[in-house]
Amino acid sequence: MSDATRFSKPVRSMLQLKHVLVDLLRCAVGNGETASFWYDSWNDMGKLINVFGMGGPCHLQIPREATVKEATRNGSWYLPPARSRKQKRCKSGPDVYLWRNASGLFVTEFSSKATWNFLRTRSLQVNWSSVIWFKEAIPRCSFIVWLALLARLPTRDRLRRWGIMVPGECVLCSQEPETLDHLFFGCSFSSGIWGAFSAGLGLQPSQSLLSVAGSISGTPALCGSAKGVLARLLFQERNSRIFTSTFASMASTKSVIDRTIRDCLFSFPAANVSSPSLLELYFLLLSPAM
Secondary structure, eight states: OOHHHHTHHHHHHHHHHHHHHHHHEEEEOSSSSSSBTTTSOOSTTOOHHHHHOTTHHHHHTOOTTOBTGGGEETTEEOOOTTSOSOOOOOOSSOOEEEEEOTTSOEESSOOHHHHHHHHSOOOOOOTTHHHHOOTTOOHHHHHHHHHHHTTOSOOHHHHHHTTOOOOOBOTTTSSSBOOHHIIIIISHHHHHHHHHHHGGGTOOOOSOHHHHHHHHHHOTTTTTSHHHHHHHHHHHHHHHHHHHOOSOOHHHHHHHHHHHHHHHHTTOOOSSTTSOOHHHHHHHHHTTTO
């Protein structure tokens, strides 16, 4: 493989990044001592080297390494006479580099959040987002359940559609084809685990991930409450454990889920002395069911 082929994608990515930065980064010219005349975006046209081409420095008789100040005399442009009459005088004070924010305005402080919001294409917020992303969540569980809700987990039915030769039966019960809904709710193994944990939280049996996520996010008693935090954690950890476990007994899987949840809740103290901590609430609601 040639070097040109091997590095073609990174090179294209860097070129795309440079084009994006032209829209994001501007230099507000002050005294012009640090702003590059050719390579900084300090005017409405962007980088002048892109406007005039590589021959621009020769045609305008301004060196490539020149600053904006070096292209002026006494505050006015020092250019060949065939240029426009429009002039941009240098100001006093240092040059300032500005970043475009989410509103499209240029500001002095860089914000990765504002830059990301400016670059990304926004989509409508799904009703299950709060079930996936919350401060008490376990990151690996959030990621797996996020993939599951997007129907992107590599369950056996998907692997077989991709041409990968794997058995089609459910890895847990070995009785029915392994699909997303079967693995988490149709399988007697996983539904038994869900029943053990959901009973104490008042969640009803369901046949799909979306319906459970909608139930947790849409039930008033669970919205913004400590009980709702437990429901989201159990929903995530149970689904994560079901997907990553192989040939473990139901009792063993329940024990691992229970231990993981308790370890997580141990780090969250009670909000005040009059209310129980998440761990205390967990024992109160779920210990009898376990």
